[in-house]
Amino acid sequence: MMLIPNRGSRRTSMVAGVTGLALLLGACGGGSKADNGKDAAEGYDPAAQVTLTWWTGQPSEGEQKAEELAAEYTKAHPNVTIKTSSGAATTDDLLTKLSAGFTSNSYPDVSYAYGSWAGELATSGRTQDLAKFVADPSFGWQEIPAAARETATYDGKVIGVPALVDNLALIYNKKLFDDAHVAYPTDQWSWDDFRAAAKKLTNPSQNLYGTAYSVSGGEDTTWHLWPMLWQRGGKILDGNKPAFNSDAGVAALELLRAMAVDDKSMYLDQTDEQYAKLFNDGRIGMMMSGPWALLEIKEAGLDYGVAQLPGYNGDHQTVSGPDLWVLFDHNDANRAGASRDFIKWLTSKETDAKWNLAIGNLPLRSSEQGTPEFAAYVKEYPGGQKFFENLANAKQARPTVAGYEEMSRNVGDGISKVLQGAAKPKEALDEAAKKSAGAIE
Known part of the structure; x- marks a missing residue:
């Protein structure tokens, strides 16, 4: 399930030719920007003119919602332009599209990704390391369920921020x-x-x-x-x-x-x-x-x-099968910094309650439980409160490994x-x- 829930086969995140794809992703990592010891956003100027590319992974109706989100953010940040697209014909195709983008140097700044892809993407060498960024108290990293935080982490590096959380x-x-x-x-x-x-x-x-x-x-x-x-x-x-x-x-x-x-x-x-x-x-x-x-x-x-x-x-x-907003490094501090600021806004208590909860997803953050949107969610979807409480039983995560x-x-x-x-x-x-x-x- 995404910003607009992907009804039907929610967890069919396998892609054809996965072995060859994993090898291709790994091969793209030579000279990894993410591993050079420098923070991708070091030297970021918040006032700089920046254009970001956001692959939303959304179907057509979800893409409209994503465009509304981008417009809301850029209205408050007129120096930032966000180009949105689904990124691929289906969400399942995004990993293949990202792999091709790494080869042609045409990958986005931010992309939706299934959590089970985290290991493959991390070893591409194209992801940012957000560990220090999310550790800042203002981000509220601990408000996000532990299994989701673990899914976004590979070998001590945080490659993205959960886009949604769920459980069985x-x-x-x-x-x-x-x-x-x-x-x-x-x-x-x-x-x-x-x-x-x-x-x-x-x-x-x-x-x-x-x-x-x-x-x-x-x-x-x-x-x-x-x-x-x-x-x-x-x-x-x-x-x-x-x-x-x-x-x-x-x-x-x-x-x-x-x-x-x-x-x-x-x-x-x-x-x-x-x-x-x-x-x-x-x-x-x-x-x-x-x-x-x-x-x-x-x-x-x-x-x-x-x-x-x-x-x-x-x-x-x-x-839990959390999906992610993965942030990529283009060796441009302003793009890296702007993408971080956008994702921090997108996954904030205020914005997430306004969008994820409104369409039937669980809240990303524990702090959203007291919002009017959460009250409306549990009223509209009987069982929603039980799923929210069940996040406490998601004590382990699927391995984030290539x-x-x-x-x-x-x-x-x-x-x-x-x-x-x-x-x-x-x-x-x-x-x-x-x-x-x-x-x-």
């Missing part, structure tokens, strides 16, 4: 629970509770499923496993070595396999996009999804609830095989770890 929780259809005489999910639910309810909600004769899972093999497949792995005490990586194939990872995937293969209580979505539609059509009782789903659920007229993810031994960790995208694809392929009965959890995760061993940097 359990969304459920109250009518289907009532019809099946099953008690609603609670924040204390265990995975056994989740499995038992999914079985009771499933009715093959009526094409009803207790829950759903993506088996596309993309990031939507992979990142739903990470909270379960963490809840069971596992890790995605140990240093730069894959560790998701531990006993914890195998146990988590075995539970999903049992629900999909043994219980047949799990709808398996080949596309990432169908399960949300089926939930909105009243065919799926529960789905692990995020705040981006609330608008379409509301439009469908469903009576729904939101609970924390079912947990293991009382651990209800979730995963090679994450390739590793995610390998893990996603393994999960898909297991849930479709074509592999066992241990062998699938071991194979994914083996394939990923050389990709992580």
Whole structure:
């Protein structure tokens, strides 16, 4: 979800040819400006005439909002011109477009980016290091959730500022629970509770499923496993070595396999996009999804609830998928400084509440909880308060490393095989770890 939420496949951030792309991005980093020890904005003159290029990653309706934001900022800063564009045909294409821009020296000053791209972009050598900038108390860096701050950080360098924050929780259809005489999910639910309810909600004769899972093999497949792995005490990586194939990872995937293969209580979505539609059509009782789903659920007229993810031994960790505004270095202190000032304004309490909250996104900052916009948000989107509170359960972040995208694809392929009965959890995760061993940097 972006300034205008990207409905449907929210977390399909994989791009074709990711291995070759990662190599290309890495190859662009020779003579890295970001690594020369000099702050990119050193010598910045706030009064200088500056033109910034902003790749917003927005669809057409979002691009209009971005233009309004740029106009509002430049009205107050007449020495700054901001050229906005989506940057690519789709948000998923931005990483490829940025890579080409690094080669031709035509990359932007600011670009939207999925958080899972942070490692690839950081190793390009074209990003600014904002660590000192965001450490200034006036920025309010600590108001942004820890997992989002961690996602923006690579090897101690801060390459951007979160553009939005989110998390996964359990969304459920109250009518289907009532019809099946099953008690609603609670924040204390265990995975056994989740499995038992999914079985009771499933009715093959009526094409009803207790829950759903993506088996596309993309990031939507992979990142739903990470909270379960963490809840069971596992890790995605140990240093730069894959560790998701531990006993914890195998146990988590075995539970999903049992629900999909043994219980047949799990709808398996080949596309990432169908399960949300089926939930909105009243065919799926529960789905692990995020705040981006609330608008379409509301439009469908469903009576729904939101609970924390079912947990293991009382651990209800979730995963956050923050996206970023990444700032790039053009060896021009005024462009670097102006881009920082713009992003500081864009992500401020006042501006973020005015834009992100108004269109159904969670607030970037904890300080926004007391704003009128937040009150309007939680009133308009039941469950919004629960998602906001659930940010506290996002205690870990997906690794910000070069090679994450390739590793995610390998893990996603393994999960898909297991849930479709074509592999066992241990062998699938071991194979994914083996394939990923050389990709992580």
